[in-house]
Amino acid sequence: MFKLGLVINPYAGIGGALALKGSDGQAIREKALLMGADKLAVEKTRIALEYVITHQDKLHIYTAAGEMGQELIEHLGFINTCVYWPNNSQTESFDTQATVKALIEQKVDLILFAGGDGTARNICEVVNNKIPVLGIPAGCKIHSAVYGVTPQATGRVLEQVIKGKIVSVSDAEVMDIDEDLFRQGKVKARQFGEMQVPTEVQYIQAVKMGGKESDELVLADIAAHVIEDMQDNPEHIFVMGSGSTVEFIMQELHIENTLLGVDLIQDQQLLASDVTSQQLLDYTHGKECKLVLTLIGGQGHMLGRGNQQLSAEFLQGVSKQNILLVATKTKLAKLEGRPLIVDSGNVQINKDLAGLITVITGYRDQVLYPVADYN
Structure with missing residues (x-):
C-alpha cells in the first residue's frame, strides 16, 4: 500500500x-x-x-x-x-x-x-x-x-x-x-x-554512447556520488554490502573488496574487512552509519540474499534515509516494474523499508523505486 x-x-x-x-x-x-x-x-x-x-x-x-x-x-x-x-x-x-x-x-x-x-x-x-x-x-x-x-x-x-x-x-x-x-x-x-x-522523464534521460547506458561510465558516476558522500561525512562508518556495483565503488577507492562479504569504510579508508554480524555490531555501536547496498539476484532482492551479516539488530539502527541503494537504470529496467524485495528476517524492518526508496543511478542522479510489502 x-x-x-x-x-x-x-x-x-x-x-x-x-x-x-x-x-x-x-x-x-x-x-x-x-x-x-x-x-x-x-x-x-x-x-x-x-x-x-x-x-x-x-x-x-x-x-x-x-x-x-x-x-x-x-x-x-x-x-x-x-x-x-x-x-x-x-x-x-x-x-x-x-x-x-x-x-x-x-x-x-x-x-x-x-x-x-x-x-x-x-x-x-x-x-x-x-x-x-x-x-x-x-x-x-x-x-x-x-x-x-x-x-x-x-x-x-x-x-x-x-x-x-x-x-x-x-x-x-x-x-x-x-x-x-x-x-x-x-x-x-x-x-x-x-x-x-x-x-517525470524519459527512461534514459541523459543518453550515453548512442542512447544506451555505458556500464563503466554509469558505475563511475554512481561511485563518484557515494564517494562524495563519504567526503562530506568523514566521521560516518560506511557499511559496504555485496554485489558488483558496490565492488566498483571499492575499486574507485583503491580498496580491496570482499566478495560476498561486508567491509567497513571510514574517512575513505578501510576500517575492517569481511566482518561477521557480531563484529559489525561492535564496530558500529553508537556510531553514525550509512549502508551501501545494491540489488542481488534476478528478482530484485535488496536485503536477504548474499548479505546475511546485516542482522536485524544492525538494521534497526539504520534509517531508510541512510541506506544508499545503488543500481544502474538498466538493472532496474530488467525488473520490468517488479518491486524490490526485503527479507531481513524481521517483519517490522520489512514493513519500515516498504514503499518508495531512493536509488542512486548516477552522479547526483537518483530515481524513486518501490519496495514490496509482503507482510
Missing part, C-alpha cells in the same frame, strides 16, 4: 485575483475573505488527485482534518487517516508544519501539498530532504521548483510514482519573495533551501 501524505493550505492564492499580491499574513487573508475571495487550493488538489482515483486500492492517504485535506479525501473516497487537527478555522503556517511532522512520523512515501512559495518554504523547514515532496501550484507566487507546472501535471507525476514507474528524483530549489516589498513594486526573491522532488 502506497502511503501518501497530503497537506493543503486552503488559503493559498486567495489574494491573487484581488490584487493583494499574496496571502501571507492573517490580516491579508481576512481582507481577502471580506472581499469575497475564493479558496481555490482544495479544487486544485482535487484536479491533481483525479489522476490517481483509479488506484485507490493501492493508496492510503494521511492528512490533516477539515480543509487541510480530510474533507476532500473522504469526498473522493480514498482510504485515509487523520494525523493532525488544527485549532482554528483559519489555518496558519504552524498548522502546515505540525502536519508535516506528523506525516514524517507516519513514514509516508511522499508528501503531496498544495500552496505557494510560502507553503513550500514552511514545509522545507521541517522536511530537510527526509522525504520526497510534490507541490500542486495554488499560490500567488510560484517561484519554487518543487511544483508541477499545473495541477494536472502534478497529478500525472503522482500517478507515475504510485504505479511504480521509474521516476527520477532531484533536488529542487525552494524560493520565496518578500511580499511587503512586492506590494511596493519590488521583487526580491531568494533561495531558502532544497527539497527532493520526483520528476
